[in-house]
Amino acid sequence: MKIAKTLVSLFLAALCSAAFAENFTKCEIIEDGGSGPYKAIMVEEPSLEAHTIFRPANITPFGDDNLLPVLVWGNGACTNSPWEHVNFLNEIASQGFIVVATGYIPLNGERYRGPQSTSEQQIQGIDWVFKVNEDPSSPYYHKLDTKNIALAGMSCGGLQTLDNCQDPRLKTIMICNSGLFSDPSTAVPGMPMPAKDKLNKIHTPVMYLLGGPEDIAYANGMDDFSRINHVPAFAANYPVGHGGTYAKFHGGEFAVIATAWLQWQLKGDEKAAAMFKGNPCGVAQREGWTADKKNID
Secondary structure (H helix, E strand, O other): OHHHHHHHHHHHHHHHHHHHOOOOOEEEOOOOOOOOOOOEEEEEOOOOOOEEEEEEOOOOOOEOOEOEEEEEEEOHHHOOOOHHHHHHHHHHHHOOOEEEEEOOOOHHHOOOOOOOOOHHHHHHHHHHHHHHHOOOOOOOOOOEEEEEEEEEEEOHHHHHHHHOOOOOOOOEEEEEOOOOOOOHHHOOOOOOOOOHHHHHHOOOOEEEEEOOOOOOOHHHHHHHHHHOOOOOEEEEEOOOOOOOOOOOHHHHHHHHHHHHHHHHHHHOOHHHHOOOOEOOEOOOOOOOOEEEEEOOO
């Protein structure tokens, strides 16, 4: 057993060593690299300031016939670092995605205390994906699936996502522990505050991932869901409150549902689609979860 653990540790350490060959300035292994088929790393990409990348350590298997779909992420509390979400985002990356998260890389769990993040940083992340995908000198050259981009975020990051929901480059959005405020006076200063009619600008399938009635964003999120009738919409609730399960091992239950949504929406995976289709759908059959949906099935 000790020998096996040592070999795993050496393998994981080698992942970051390989990353530095691509000129990343910082790299860290989160947990065990994730449970997916592609062990993931968290890196700082020098060509994209104030963002953190989660991606498979070895991207040589990816190319024209096997592109990496993209998740662009915004953090809770408008924090300019994804430190609260590293297990969750790393797990998604290990399933064959590249995640471009707003904010500075949280090495060794470091908590960034600088200025708040902005909605514009999500757009910068999307722009970067297109740029490096067409740059022959980039390790990402023709490896990223620019036709399959998801935008998502938690709490303030969910508001940032809704602020940017009209971007035509998006394939789907996920609003996590969030929703537009009916009464903006109750919001934390600095958060984006789109009006409820912003929901009409959503042009993609949308999933709300909420923490049940104890989640302070529950009422706002479910009110959003009740108003969305023009695109496929799904609301998944798990009774853990506003903090979700992001910090749990491999991102916990939230990572399971979020990954399934991305596998379906960005990869066309019909097995993953069963989590959301049918009556009851797969989400509703998981212990503790409740599900509501529109324009799906």
